[in-house]
Amino acid sequence: MLGPGFITANVDNDAGGIFTYSQAGAAYGYTLLWTMIPITLALIVVQEMCARMGVVTGKGLSDLIREEFGLRMTFVMMILLVIVNFTNVITEFTGIAGSMGLFHVSKYVSVPIAAGLVWALVVKGDYKKVEKVFLLASVVYIAYIMAGVLSQPNWHVAMVETIKLPPRSVWRDKPYVYMTVAVIGTTIAPWMQFYLQSSIVDKGITVKQYKTSRLDVIIGSIFTDVVAWFIIVACAATLFTHGIKDIPDAATAALAMRPLAGDYAFILFAAGLFNASLFAASILPLSTAYTVCEGLGFESGLDKTFGEAKFFYWFYTLLIGLGAATVLIPNFPMIEVAILSQVLNGVLLPVVMIFMLKLINKHELMGKYTNPLWFDAVAWVTAVIVIGLSLVMVWNSLHAG
DSSP: OOHHHHHHHTTTSHHHHHHHHHHHHHHHTTGGGGGHHHHHHHHHHHHHHHHHHHHHOOOOHHHHHHHHOOOHHHHHHHHHHHHHHHHHHHHHHHHHHHHTTTTTTHHHHHHHHHHHHHHHHHHSSHHHHHHHOOOOOOTTTTTHHHHHTTOOOHHHHHHHHHHHHOOOGGGGGGHHHHHHHHHHHHHOOOOHHHHHHHHHHHHHGGGHHHHHEEEHHHHHHHHHOOOOEEEEEEIIIIIIIIOOOOOOHHHHHHHHHHHHHOHHHHHHHHHHHHHHHHHHHHHHHHHHHHHHHHHHOOOTTTTTTTTTTHHHHHHHHHHHHHHHHTTTTTTHHHHHHHHHHHHHHHHHHHHHHHHHHHHHHHHHHHHGGSHHHHHHHHHHHHHHHHHHHHHHHHHHHHOOO
């Protein structure tokens, strides 16, 4: 049952996501845990629409946009998506470098080896083998749940803060508002919608398995946000409690946690960061290759051989090679690029959301599987909120820069 939905949701907890949740826990303790419930609902709504379009039409999102809105619109969107995703790929290799650096492994060793592993997995494997590896990588996120338990948090306070809305006074605190936006906004990225729909098509899921596919999305969304909850809790119980409120990246959070929660919590947190970064470094270039090939009408898919889908595999290889090589540049501004990737995600997401909502409500495309009225209302409210948060994130990041 588990597959595209579970994998896509979990990749969302990549190096950038883990840093955001770590910073939230370090800076504000348990007081941002209330965001986890609306985050989960928003993720389920958006991902379910993509899953439904995939099973009903048998086509990827990029394919549908090209057919319904024309090649010119698709080409512009693809150029934007390639730029956005490439900055995200760089961020993932930055996460690999940072996490392995905690174990005293040079980035000049860890990044090339990781890039080679990622490339071999996708190019040499078929869909079923690759999916099994991705599902295994998703389960490794349990390391963050264990790290959260080892950090010995105040469970009562954590539970209460999860279901209690914050007092009105906090909304006058600009840094708190910005962090709230970042935590919610880091949940839904443009690449996720393209990857989910493409992998559903690649796996061959049809309308007959729609209910199963929907359950896959729901379970994945809940699991990934339980992991996010534990990351915030772990950092709240250790870093915030001891006055360490500002961290430059997720690797620093793991390092700062070591004397406070012990070696086991440090190892779990650092290993989780490596797994998340390696996992996302596999998926993001794959999502980009799917999108470009569908948009331009080239063959794509993990069950195709290199000879059958040359452009697909060469493009995937190029993204990984350039992403890894960029991180190996001496004194490369890793943190600045991570912030840039977040800004670019925020710029592109509103465009993708509007395309999705227009497509899913086309009766001639979706038949009886268009959004029902109540779902449409929830979806549009979610879209408006996500778009608003994305714009605030962009403004905040540009202002901070």
